[in-house]
Amino acid sequence: MIPDRNSLYGPLDPAPEAGWAEAPPRMGFFTDTSICIGCKACEVACKEWNDVPTSGLDLLGMSYDNTGALTANSWRHVAFIEQPRPADHRTPPFGGNPTGGSVSADSAAIASGTGNPTGTDPGVPPGSPEPAARMAAGPEFLGMPGAEPPGRATGAETRTDFRWLMMSDVCKHCTHAACLDVCPTGSLFRTEFGTVVVQEDICNGCGYCISACPYGVIDQRKGDGRAWKCTLCYDRIGADKTPACAQACPTESIQYGPLDELRERAAARVATLHERGVPEARLYGHDPTDGVGGDGAFFLLLDEPEVYGLPPDPVVTTRDLPKMWKRAGLAALAMAAAAVVAFVGGGSS
Amino acid sequence: MSPDRPVGDRFRRFRDRVERGRSDVEGQPAEEGARSTAFRSYAPRGDAEAAEAGYAPVPARDARPGRRRVRRGGGEELRVPEAEFVSYYGRPILKAPVWKKDIAAYLFTGGLAAGSSLLAAGAQLTGRPALRRAGRVTALAAVSASAGFLIRDLGRPERFHHMLRVAKLTSPMSVGTWILTVFGPAAGVAAVAEAAPWLPERGLPGLARRVLSPAGDVAGLAAAAVAPALATYTGVLLSDTAVPSWHEAYPELPVIFAGSALASGAGVGLIAAPTAQAGPARRMALLGAALELSGSHRVETRIGLLSEPFRLGLPGRLLRTGRALTAAGVVGALVGRRSRVVSALSGAALLAASVATRFGVFYAGVASARDPKYTVVPQRERADRRRTTDAG
Numbered sequence: 001m002i003p004d005r006n007s008l009y010g011p012l013d014p015a016p017e018a019g020w021a022e023a024p025p026r027m028g029f030f031t032d033t034s035i036c037i038g039c040k041a042c043e044v045a046c047k048e049w050n051d052v053p054t055s056g057l058d059l060l061g062m063s064y065d066n067t068g069a070l071t072a073n074s075w076r077h078v079a080f081i082e083q084p085r086p087a088d089h090r091t092p093p094f095g096g097n098p099t100g101g102s103v104s105a106d107s108a109a110i111a112s113g114t115g116n117p118t119g120t121d122p123g124v125p126p127g128s129p130e131p132a133a134r135m136a137a138g139p140e141f142l143g144m145p146g147a148e149p150p151g152r153a154t155g156a157e158t159r160t161d162f163r164w165l166m167m168s169d170v171c172k173h174c175t176h177a178a179c180l181d182v183c184p185t186g187s188l189f190r191t192e193f194g195t196v197v198v199q200e201d202i203c204n205g206c207g208y209c210i211s212a213c214p215y216g217v218i219d220q221r222k223g224d225g226r227a228w229k230c231t232l233c234y235d236r237i238g239a240d241k242t243p244a245c246a247q248a249c250p251t252e253s254i255q256y257g258p259l260d261e262l263r264e265r266a267a268a269r270v271a272t273l274h275e276r277g278v279p280e281a282r283l284y285g286h287d288p289t290d291g292v293g294g295d296g297a298f299f300l301l302l303d304e305p306e307v308y309g310l311p312p313d314p315v316v317t318t319r320d321l322p323k324m325w326k327r328a329g330l331a332a333l334a335m336a337a338a339a340v341v342a343f344v345g346g347g348s349s
Numbered sequence: 350m351s352p353d354r355p356v357g358d359r360f361r362r363f364r365d366r367v368e369r370g371r372s373d374v375e376g377q378p379a380e381e382g383a384r385s386t387a388f389r390s391y392a393p394r395g396d397a398e399a400a401e402a403g404y405a406p407v408p409a410r411d412a413r414p415g416r417r418r419v420r421r422g423g424g425e426e427l428r429v430p431e432a433e434f435v436s437y438y439g440r441p442i443l444k445a446p447v448w449k450k451d452i453a454a455y456l457f458t459g460g461l462a463a464g465s466s467l468l469a470a471g472a473q474l475t476g477r478p479a480l481r482r483a484g485r486v487t488a489l490a491a492v493s494a495s496a497g498f499l500i501r502d503l504g505r506p507e508r509f510h511h512m513l514r515v516a517k518l519t520s521p522m523s524v525g526t527w528i529l530t531v532f533g534p535a536a537g538v539a540a541v542a543e544a545a546p547w548l549p550e551r552g553l554p555g556l557a558r559r560v561l562s563p564a565g566d567v568a569g570l571a572a573a574a575v576a577p578a579l580a581t582y583t584g585v586l587l588s589d590t591a592v593p594s595w596h597e598a599y600p601e602l603p604v605i606f607a608g609s610a611l612a613s614g615a616g617v618g619l620i621a622a623p624t625a626q627a628g629p630a631r632r633m634a635l636l637g638a639a640l641e642l643s644g645s646h647r648v649e650t651r652i653g654l655l656s657e658p659f660r661l662g663l664p665g666r667l668l669r670t671g672r673a674l675t676a677a678g679v680v681g682a683l684v685g686r687r688s689r690v691v692s693a694l695s696g697a698a699l700l701a702a703s704v705a706t707r708f709g710v711f712y713a714g715v716a717s718a719r720d721p722k723y724t725v726v727p728q729r730e731r732a733d734r735r736r737t738t739d740a741g
Contacts, residue, residue, distance in 0.1 A: 008519075062437075062438045068440070069440065079437060081437070108438060108439075109439075111438050112438045112439035112440065121447050122444050122445050122447060124440070125440070125441055125445065125719065126440075127436065127438055127439030127440035127441060127721065128436075128439040128720060128721070128722070129439060130439070131433075131434060131435070131436040131439040131721065131722070132436065132438045132439030132440075133439075134433065134435070134436075135435065135436060135437075135438065135439075178589075178590075178591065181517075181519040181520065182519065182520045182521070182522065182589060182590070183517075183520060184512050184515070184517065184520045184522035184523040184526060185508075185511040185512055185514055185515065186514050186515040186517075187511070202511055202514070203504075203505070203508075203511075204503050204504065204505045204506075204508035204509060204511045204512070205503050205504015205505040205508075206502075206503055206504070206512075206522060207446065207447040207448055207502075207503075207504065208520070208522050208590075210444045210446065210447050211443075211444070211445075211446040211447075211448070211590035211591065211592050211718070212589070212590050212591055213443070213444065213591060214443070214591040215442070215443075216441065216442050216443040216444045216591075217444075218444065219444055220447050220504055224504070225503070225504025225505045226504055226505060227504075304435060304729075306434065306435045306436060306437070306442075306721075306725045306729065307435050307437065308437060309436070309437030309438075309440060309442055310442070311442050311443075311724055311725070311728055312725060312728040312729045312732045313728040313729070313731050313732040313735075314591075314728070317588075317589050317590055317591055317596055318519055318589065320588075320589075320596070320599060321519060321585075321589055323599065323600075324521075324584075324585045324588050324589060324599045324603075325518075325585060327584070327585075327599060327600045327603050327604075328578075328581040328582055328584050328585045328603040329581075330603075331577075331581045331584065331603035331604045331606070331607040331640075332577035332578055332580070332581040332603070332607065333577070334604070334607060334640060335463075335467075335576075335577040335580055335581065335607040335608075335610065335611060335640070336467075336577045338607075338611055338633065338636035338637065338640065339467040339468075339470075339471055339573075339611065339633065340471075341632065341636060342471065342615075342629045342630075342632040342633035342636060343471035343472075343474070343475050343629045345632060
């Protein structure tokens with residue numbers, strides 16, 4: 001088979017490219033964060049169905065996010081961001097309230113350094129306090145993120161408005177999946193649905209996929225030694241079932257289906273939101289011409305991707321691989337030439 | 350303009366900041382600070398609050414790439430201003446490599462195996478037996494250590510042979526596996542052949558003695574033919590990742606590693622061979638050092654913000670140490686050509702330099718993956734540039 005000219009970069013239908021002769025339509029997730037309520041049913045359903053081990057139970061101080069990140073033991077991760085901005089509709093009783101964060105710079109800075117015994121490597125490593133402090137802009141010190149609406153204890157006149165972003169993150173099942181391309185054992189493979197799955201009986205824990213993922217999704221399980229991530233419920237979708245997280249989502253924030261259909265639905269949803277006065281709504285990972293050839297799991301976001309801990313403009317590392325091999329070849333030639341010169345070039349000494 | 354709209358909020362913050370006496374935006378006109386909040390369309394998650402809470406003010410929000418001072422020819426220390434960026438609780442976006450120091454050590458031993466097998470092949474072809482012997486024995490020892498390091502670093506070491514299921518050009522690790530699979534046995538035969546003179550001349554051992562020597566010569570040349578690939582593929586191994594400072598350094602890493610491999614191989618020659626046979630090792634040290642130093646200079650200056658991890662902290666110290674030791678080793682090798690002791694010390698300096706350089710490059714990449722700054726800032730600049738182009 002002649003590889004597609006876009007086999008390393010650019011728009012592509014991944015399953016036929018991987019050799020599937022009569023592939024079904026590419027399946028994926030559309031996660032609409034504008035209707036996520038942060039219930040974490042997706043996290044729980046995923047763990048139950050896939051028998052994913054426990055990932056620690058500590059309070060991280062990152063709003064209601066006590067999972068921290070996608071890890072080998074958390075294949076869905078609900079992010080929570082509290083922002084000193086008005087929550088979309090400025091209805092009368094709260095319309096005049098000033099905005100203020102529920103999180104102070106101090107507590108966000110502390111939250112950047114907390115950790116969970118996730119049982120994985122690198123798991124949820126600590127971050128930098130300065131940028132964390134920057135994401136919170138509360139006017140006063142409120143200690144830990146409040147369990148009550150801001151100002152409840154102090155009376156209506158000091159109430160401030162803020163908005164809460166929630167987003168259920170997951171493996172993106174990239175069109176150009178760096179994890180899959182760099183896997184030296186063939187453990188990672190492309191399914192007929194265009195998704196990317198680790199075969200646990202093959203993985204030898206080399207860790208290459210972990211450094212290769214531009215989203216920081218795949219992770220190594222301690223003790224076990226192998227890499228684990230979302231399979232887009234390969235077992236369920238093969239039996240015409242919906243993946244566990246989408247099945248459990250009570251608001252249909254997580255939608256599962258053929259990718260083409262999801263992209264249409266997402267475009268319509270963004271248009272609706274723009275119409276209703278939510279100009280910040282935008283799609284992330286939907287575009288087949290982006291740096292990874294489009295994601296199999298894409299998102300509707302209400303702020304810049306980095307706010308949610310997503311890379312703003314990821315590019316698959318293998319885009320540059322031909323150039324890398326060329327550079328290495330030139331360096332190898334230079335090395336051989338240097339060795340020849342060393343022996344030939346000095347007369348008898 | 351109602352005060353509670355986002356734009357009103359932004360204006361209020363701007364006004365507050367001006368009233369606070371511009372203390373948080375050092376030396377910047379306040380208007381510019383407010384106008385180029387740059388990264389997002391809504392209210393700044395002000396660093397004013399960060400400053401109030403006792404965190405370092407972040408002056409660089411307005412820093413354009415052109416404003417970064419770049420060191421020219423060894424002048425003042427290069428400092429890219431602290432860039433402001435948005436993050437999720439300051440947490441890293443990428444998963445840092447799970448590779449332990451085994452892999453950094455392998456970068457050294459793999460390069461050493463390549464460099465010393467080239468040295469041995471040259472010595473073999475030009476009739477320098479002491480140099481050849483040292484090169485072959487070192488190559489076998491180093492490639493054996495490499496295999497040990499690589500297997501020990503696996504999460505499932507007993508499954509190391511799963512690497513041999515496939516051959517993939519898109520996986521530098523797979524390519525490297527096959528390079529080692531060819532190089533290892535060849536280096537092994539070449540080194541074992543050095544024991545031929547100790548075998549008795551008669552009987553089966555005698556036959557082995559007669560066969561081993563030419564077999565060793567063939568194997569030595571085969572190993573040397575693969576050696577440049579062994580030394581340089583590791584550059585691709587590190588670059589073909591999402592680790593920002595490794596990936597962006599892809600043109601330089603193979604050059605640094607090739608140079609470092611030559612210098613370390615030369616170091617073995619300088620230690621083990623008598624001065625009369627060590628001439629090629631001296632020249633190899635010089636050429637290797639030139640490759641390594643030019644590559645590392647470029648990597649430390651060319652890639653803007655992503656050069657920073659190569660200069661700061663432990664990786665920066667390691668790389669500076671490596672540079673100093675390389676220079677000392679080359680000077681010693683050239684000046685002390687008549688002294689066995691000075692030559693050996695120079696060789697040791699070159700070996701130590703190679704270790705320091707490899708660990709420095711390795712940990713620079715790890716540092717760049719652990720700090721979200723190196724992920725977000727370059728990508729955000731790229732995305733904003735594209736957005737501007739699309740709009741205009």
